[in-house]
Amino acid sequence: xxxxxxxxxxxxxxxxxxxxxxxxxxxxxxxxxxxxxxxxxxxxxxxxxxxxxxxxxxxxxxxxxxxxxxxxxxxxxxxxxxxxxxxxxxxxxxxxxxxxxxxxxxxxxxxxxxxxxxxxxxxxxxxxxxxxxxxxxxxxxxxxxxxxxxxxxxxxxxxxxxxxxxxxxxxxxxxxxxxxxxxxxxxxxxxxxxxxxxxxxxxxxxxxxxxxxxxxxxxxxxxxxxxxxxxxxxxxxxxxxxxxxxxxxxxxxxxxxxxxxxxxxxxxxxxxxxxxxxxxxxxxxxxxxxxxxxxxxxxxxxxxxxxxxxxxxxxxxxxxxxxxxxxxxxxxxxxxxxxxxxxxxxxxxxxxxxxxxxxxxxxxxxxxxxxxxxxxxxxxxxxxxxxxxxxxxxxxxxxxxxxxxxxxxxxxxxxxxxxxxxxxxxxxxxxxxxxxxxxxxxxxxxxxxxxxxxxxxxxxxxxxxxxxxxxxxxxxxxxxxxxxxxxxxxxx
Ligand SMILES: [Zn+2]
Numbered sequence: 001x002x003x004x005x006x007x008x009x010x011x012x013x014x015x016x017x018x019x020x021x022x023x024x025x026x027x028x029x030x031x032x033x034x035x036x037x038x039x040x041x042x043x044x045x046x047x048x049x050x051x052x053x054x055x056x057x058x059x060x061x062x063x064x065x066x067x068x069x070x071x072x073x074x075x076x077x078x079x080x081x082x083x084x085x086x087x088x089x090x091x092x093x094x095x096x097x098x099x100x101x102x103x104x105x106x107x108x109x110x111x112x113x114x115x116x117x118x119x120x121x122x123x124x125x126x127x128x129x130x131x132x133x134x135x136x137x138x139x140x141x142x143x144x145x146x147x148x149x150x151x152x153x154x155x156x157x158x159x160x161x162x163x164x165x166x167x168x169x170x171x172x173x174x175x176x177x178x179x180x181x182x183x184x185x186x187x188x189x190x191x192x193x194x195x196x197x198x199x200x201x202x203x204x205x206x207x208x209x210x211x212x213x214x215x216x217x218x219x220x221x222x223x224x225x226x227x228x229x230x231x232x233x234x235x236x237x238x239x240x241x242x243x244x245x246x247x248x249x250x251x252x253x254x255x256x257x258x259x260x261x262x263x264x265x266x267x268x269x270x271x272x273x274x275x276x277x278x279x280x281x282x283x284x285x286x287x288x289x290x291x292x293x294x295x296x297x298x299x300x301x302x303x304x305x306x307x308x309x310x311x312x313x314x315x316x317x318x319x320x321x322x323x324x325x326x327x328x329x330x331x332x333x334x335x336x337x338x339x340x341x342x343x344x345x346x347x348x349x350x351x352x353x354x355x356x357x358x359x360x361x362x363x364x365x366x367x368x369x370x371x372x373x374x375x376x377x378x379x380x381x382x383x384x385x386x387x388x389x390x391x392x393x394x395x396x397x398x399x400x401x402x403x404x405x406x407x408x409x410x411x412x413x414x415x416x417x418x419x420x421x422x423x424x425x426x427x428x429x430x431x432x433x434x435x436x437x438x439x440x441x442x443x444x445x446x447x448x449x450x451x452x453x454x455x456x457x458x459x460x461x462x463x464x465x466x467x468x469x470x471x472x473x474x475x476x477x478x479x480x481x482x483x484x485x486x487x488x489x490x491x492x
Contacts, residue, residue, distance in 0.1 A: 035291045035292050035293070036287075036291035037287070037288035037291040037292050038291075040284070040287075040288075040291075040338045040340070041288075041340075043225050043226050044225055044226075044340075044344070044399070045225070045398050045399060045400070046400075050288075052411065052412055053281070053340070053343065053344075053412070056347055056412045056413065056414045057277070057278070057281055057311075057343075057414070058414075059413070059414030059415055059418065060274070060277055060347070060414040060417055060418060061278075062425075063270075063274060063417070063418055063421055063425050063428075064274055064275075064277065064278060065313075065439050065440055066425060066428040066429055066432060066439060067270055067271075067274050067275065067428060068090065068313050068439075068440075068441070069428075069432050069437040069438065069439045069440070070110075070428050070431060070432055070437070071090065071103060071106070071110055071271075072084060072086070072090055072437070073086075073432075073435055073437050074106075074109065074110035075090070075094055075106070075109075075110070078109050078110075079094065085444055086437070086438055087438045087440075087441060087442050087444070088315070088441060088442065088443075088444035089309050089312075089313045089314055089315040089441045089443075089444070090313060090314050090315070090441075091314075091315055091316075091317050092308075092314050092315065092316055092317055093317035094106075095275075095314070098329065099279065099329070099330055100275075100279065100312065100314045101275070101276055101279040101280075101492070102271065102272050102275060102276055103271040103272075103275040104268065104271045104272050106271070107267070107268055107271055110271075111264055111267060111268075112260070112263050112264055112267050112427070112431070113260035113261075113263060113264050116256075116258075116260040116261050116264050117261075117264065118243075118261055118262075118264050118265035118268065119194075119243055119246055119252055120194055121194050121197070121246050121249075121251040121252060122192065122193035122194045124251045124252070125192050125193070125194070125197065125251060126192050128250075128251075130192050131162075131192075132161040132162040132188075132190035132191075132192075133156075133161060135190055135192070135196065135197055135200045136159075136161055136186075136190070136200050136204070138197070138200075138249065139197075139200040139201045139203075139204045140204065142201055142204075142236070142240065142378060143204060143205075143208055143384075145378055145379040145380075145384075146377065146378075146379070146380055146381060146383055146384025146387065147381045147384040147385070147388075148208055148384060148387075148388070149211070151184075151204075151207065152182060152184065152211075154182065154183055154184075155184055155185060155186075155207065158183060158185045159185045159186045159187065160185075160186070160187045160188070161186065161188060161190050162189060162190050163189035169187070169189070170187075171188070171189035172491055173186070173187070173188040173189075173199050173202075173203050174186070174187050174188070174203075174487050174488065175203045175204075175206035175207050175210070175487065175488045176487045177210040177214075177221070177487070179218060179221065181214040181215065182214075184207045184210050184211060186203045186204070186207065188200070188203060194241075197240065198237045198240050198241055199237075201233075201236050201237060201240045202233035202234065202236060202237050203233070203488075204236075205229075205232050205233040205236045206229055206233060206488045208391065209223065209228075209229055209232060209391045212388055212391035212392045212394075213391060213392055213393070213394030213396075216394045216396055217396075219395075220394040220395050220396040221394050221395075222394055222395040223394075223395060224390075224393060224394070224395055224397070224398075224399035224402040224403065225341075225344070225395070225399035226338070226340075226341035226344070227340075227341040227342075227343075227344035227345035227348050228345075228348070228390075228399065228402075229345075229488050230341065230342070230345035230349075230488070231344070231345040231348035231349040231351075231352055232349075232352060232387070232390070232391070233488075234345060234346075234349035235349045235350075235352040235353040235356065238349065238350075238353045238373075238420075239353070239356075239357075239375065239376050239377045239378065240376075242373070242374055242375065242376045243257065243374075244374060244375075244376040245376040245378050248376070248378055248379075259423075262373070262423060263423065263424060263427050265373070266373055266421055266423060266424035267424055269373075269421075270421055270424055273346055273417075274417075274421065276342070276346060276492075277343065277346050277347070277417075278311040278312040278313075279311075279312055280339055280340070280342040280343035280346060280492075281311055281340075281343050282304075282307050282308055282311045282312060283330065283332065283333070283339035283340075283342075284338060284339050284340040284343070285307055285311070286303065286304050286307050286327060287333070287338075287339075289303060289307075298322055298450065299322070299450075300322065300325060300327065301320055301321065301322050301324050301325055301326055301327070301448055302320070302321075302322060302447075302448035302449070302450065304326055304327045304448075305320060305326070305447045305448040306448075309441075309443065309447065313440075313441040315444075315447045316447050316448065319446060319447065319448070319449065320447060320448040320449075321448060321449050321450065321451060322448075322449075322450050322451065323451075331491075342492050344412060346417075347412055347413070347414055347416070347417055348412065350416035350417040350419070350420050351403075351407065351409060351412075351413055351416040352390070352407065353372070353375070353416070353420070354372060354416045354419065354420070355386060355406070355407035355408070355409070356377045356380075356383040356386055356387065357372060357375035357377060357383070359377075359380065359382040359383045359385070359386045360375065360376075360377045360380035360382055360383040361380075361382070362374075362375040362376065362377070362380075363375050365419060371422070371423060372419050372420045372422075373420055373421075373423070386406055386407060387406075389405060389406045390402060390403070390406035390407070393405070393406075
C-alpha cells in the first residue's frame with residue numbers, strides 16, 4: 001500500500017532523458033508546426049483548446065478538492081498529524097501509486113463505510129466455472145444486446161485471450177485493427193475476476209469501433225479525436241460494473257442497495273477517476289511548457305513539482321532539485337507519448353455514458369430515484385443506435401460534429417462527471433463540514449530547489465535522503481508499432 005520514493009529519476013538517467021526531450025523538440029520544426037505542443041494539440045481541432053481544457057478542469061475541480069480534503073483527513077487519522085498536515089498538499093508516497101495518479105490502493109484505509117463493501121463478482125465467476133472465452137462471450141453478448149453484430153469468426157481464432165503456457169507474451173490488454181476490414185483481434189491474458197470482466201468489455205468496444213468504421217478510407221479509420229476510443233470503452237465499463245448489470249448476468253443473486261454501499265462504490269470509482277484527472281492534465285501542461293520554451297532545462301524538475309502542487313495538491317516525499325528528473329519516471333514522458341487524451345477521455349466517458357443512459361431511459365437528472373451511477377445500457381437498442389452513430393463516423397468529421405450528431409453535445413463538459421458523482425460529492429461536503437476540514441491546500445515549505453547544495457537538506461514532513469547519489473536503473477520500454485496496424489492499449 002505504501003510505496004517508497006524510489007520512483008524519483010536521478011543522475012545519469014535523468015540527464016539522458018532531458019537530452020532526448022530537448023532533441024525531440026528540434027524535430028518538430030521540420031514540420032509545419034510552431035512547436036511540439038502545437039503538433040500534439042492539432043488532432044483536437046480547436047483554436048481555443050488550452051482554454052477549453054482549463055474550463056473543463058475548473059468544472060470538476062470543486063469535486064476534486066472535496067475528495068482531496070477527505071482523503072487528507074483519513075490519511076492524517078491513519079499516519080498522525082505530525083506526518084500529514086491538515087492544510088498542506090498530500091505527500092506523493094502515501095497515495096498507493098508511484099505518481100499519485102490513482103488512489104485506489106488506499107481504499108482499505110479510507111473507505112467511508114468499512115465493511116459495507118460493494119460487489120466483487122470474481123469469486124462467483126470462479127464458482128460458476130468461467131473461462132477467458134466465456135468472459136469474452138459475455139462481452140460479445142453485451143454489444144449484441146444493443147443490436148451490434150456478433151464478432152467475426154476470425155476474431156475467435158486470431159485473438160489471444162489467455163496467457164500461453166509455452167512462451168512469454170506482453171500481457172498488457174490490447175485491441176488490434178489489421179486494417180483489411182476483416183481481421184480484428186485482442187491480446188489479453190484474461191484472468192477470472194471482475195476487473196478483467198470489465199476490461200474485456202472495454203477491449204471489445206475498441207473492436208466494435210474498428211468494425212463500425214472499417215468501410216471508411218484508411219485515413220479516417222480512427223477515433224474522432226485521440227480520446228474517443230478510450231472514452232467509449234470506459235463508458236461501457238461504467239455500465240458493466242453496476243449491480244443491475246451483474247444481477248442481469250446471474251453473477252449476483254440479491255444486491256444490497258443502501259446509501260452506505262452506494263457511497264463506498266462511488267468513492268472507489270472516485271479514487272480512480274477523479275484523482276486521475278488533474279494528473280492527466282499536469283502531464284501535458286508540463287510538456288507544453290517545455291515544448292513552447294516557456295521553461296528551460298534548468299527548471300524542468302521544479303516546474304514539474306510547481307504544477308503538481310497547483311493542479312493535484314500533491315507534493316514530493318522529499319526535497320527535490322534540478323539534479324533529478326522526476327517527470328521521466330513516467331513511461332509516457334520517457335517514451336514521448338502524449339497524455340492529454342486521458343484527460344479528455346476521463347471527462348468524455350461520462351458525457352457518453354450520460355447520453356447512452358438517457359437514450360436507454362435510465363437516467364433523468366430530475367429524478368433522484370434514477371441516479372446516473374446505477375444505469376445499465378445492456379439490452380438497450382436505443383443506446384446501441386447512439387453508439388453506432390458515433391462509431392461509424394470514425395475520424396471523417398471534426399470530433400465535435402461527430403459528438404453533436406450522436407449525442408447533441410459539441411464541447412468537452414465536466415458536468416457529466418459531476419452528475420455521476422453527485423451523491424458522493426454531497427456526502428463528501430457534509431463529511432468535510434462535520435470534521436471541519438480545510439478544503440484546498442496551502443504551500444508548506446520547499447518542494448524543489450535549483451541546486452541541492454542551497455536547499456538546506458530538509459523539507460517539511462520529510463528529510464532529504466541523498467537520493468541523487470543513489471542511481472536508479474531505468475528501462476525505457478519501446479513499443480514498436482507495425483506501420484499498417486493500429487492498436488489500442490489500455491495503459492495509463
Ligand atoms: Zn483501451
